[in-house]
Amino acid sequence: MLRATGVTKAFGGLVAVDDVSFEIDDEEVVGLIGPNGAGKTTLFNAITGVYPPTEGEIYLNGTEITGMKPHEISRTGVARTFQTARTFNESTVLENVVVGGIFGNGDSRSAAEERARQNLAFVGLDDAIDEEVGALNLADRKLLELARALTTEPEFVLVDEIGSGLTPAELETLTDTLLRIRSERGISVFWIEHIMDAIMGSTDRIIVLNQGEKIADGTPEEVQQNQQVEEAYLGGVEV
Ligand SMILES: Nc1ncnc2c1ncn2[C@@H]1O[C@H](COP(=O)(O)OP(=O)(O)OP(=O)(O)O)[C@@H](O)[C@H]1O
Ligand SMILES: [Mg+2]
Incomplete structure (x- = not known):
């Protein structure tokens, strides 16, 4: 299980990820969505050691991996x-x-x-x-x-956008491949995506970031009906 508690990453005065906590279970496919600049890639960079968090902890199967080097985190799974x-x-x-x-x-x-x-x-x-x-x-x-x-x-694969710029057939191939990574290999997938149809139809759960903060964490249906999520996307992509 991958667990983050109170993860914050600031670049100078800009708080790109703000006190974010979540868990991802074994063999789970979890989406990570949010408007451009919400902090999604920065959260991945914090988990994988590219930019260690300024605050908070990250655990893999109960072992703290916060602040480890990227190649060390890769070798833990x-x-x-x-x-x-x-x-x-x-x-x-x-x-x-x-x-x-x-x-x-x-x-x-x-x-x-x-x-x-x-x-x-x-x-x-x-x-x-x-x-x-x-x-x-x-x-x-x-x-x-x-x-x-x-x-x-790995035990966890973090996927930072696969959908943009693909044809519908290519997108289906990529989505199927992600689902097979879970079903045939037993690996959990944490997946950032802007293409809503793809992520809504293929994930167990979706976490939503807005301006660095986690504003929702639930099933695709719950997230789609969430008022705060709708407001975060107003003027942007439709959820
Ligand atoms: N290395 C960095 N130095 C300074 N600021 C950064 C750095 N990386 C990201 N940021 C800032 O952190 C914020 C979050 O960026 P991030 O790339 O995590 O967003 P995102 O949710 O992945 O957006 P997108 O959907 O456009 O990929 C933005 O304001 C961005 O400019
Ligand atoms: Mg990004």
């Missing part, structure tokens, strides 16, 4: 993908995923490669393993990032 895909574009698909196993999990080259091949097959990129990443389309790059995250053998 928390993997992520990035809002803007971070890939080595001149390397092959296989090589990009192998790196996840070596640096994110401390594997030997051969163990990392074996798992990379399995995970590329799992996301449906087995035909593309020898291609240069720069030649992949956006949807395949998102699948590649998921394969790389899986290759660190």
Whole structure:
């Protein structure tokens, strides 16, 4: 279980994440939504050690991981993908995923490669393993990032937007893949997304941030009917 208590992250005078507490259970798919600048990516950065919180604690299965280095947190079982895909574009698909196993999990080259091949097959990129990443389309790059995250053998995968810029068919493939990560691998997914239809139809629970604060935490139905959530989005995306 992933648990955060009172997590705050300030950049100078700007409080990007403000006293946020939540829990994510094993094998749960939880959405994280909120208007642009609400603090969603910053919360992921706090959990994964990119920007350690200024206050509050984060626990993984009862062990405090607050303030650990990103590679240490990765090795305890928390993997992520990035809002803007971070890939080595001149390397092959296989090589990009192998790196996840070596640096994110401390594997030997051969163990990392074996798992990379399995995970590329799992996301449906087995035909593309020898291609240069720069030649992949956006949807395949998102699948590649998921394969790389899986290759660190996580218990939790944090996904920072996969839907933007995809066709409806690509979005369905990505959403199905996320749900299979839970159902076939038993891994929990914490998923930031702006595409409401995708996240409302595919999550057990949704957490809503607005100006750094958590304003709702409930089932998709509860969140959709929440007055504060509606107000946070007024003038923005429709919930
Ligand atoms: N490294 C940083 N230095 C200073 N301010 C930052 C930094 N990272 C984020 N911020 C600020 O923190 C606030 C929250 O940003 P964040 O990227 O977490 O929002 P978000 O909810 O992910 O938004 P979006 O939906 O647009 O991705 C914003 O005001 C942003 O400008
Ligand atoms: Mg963001």
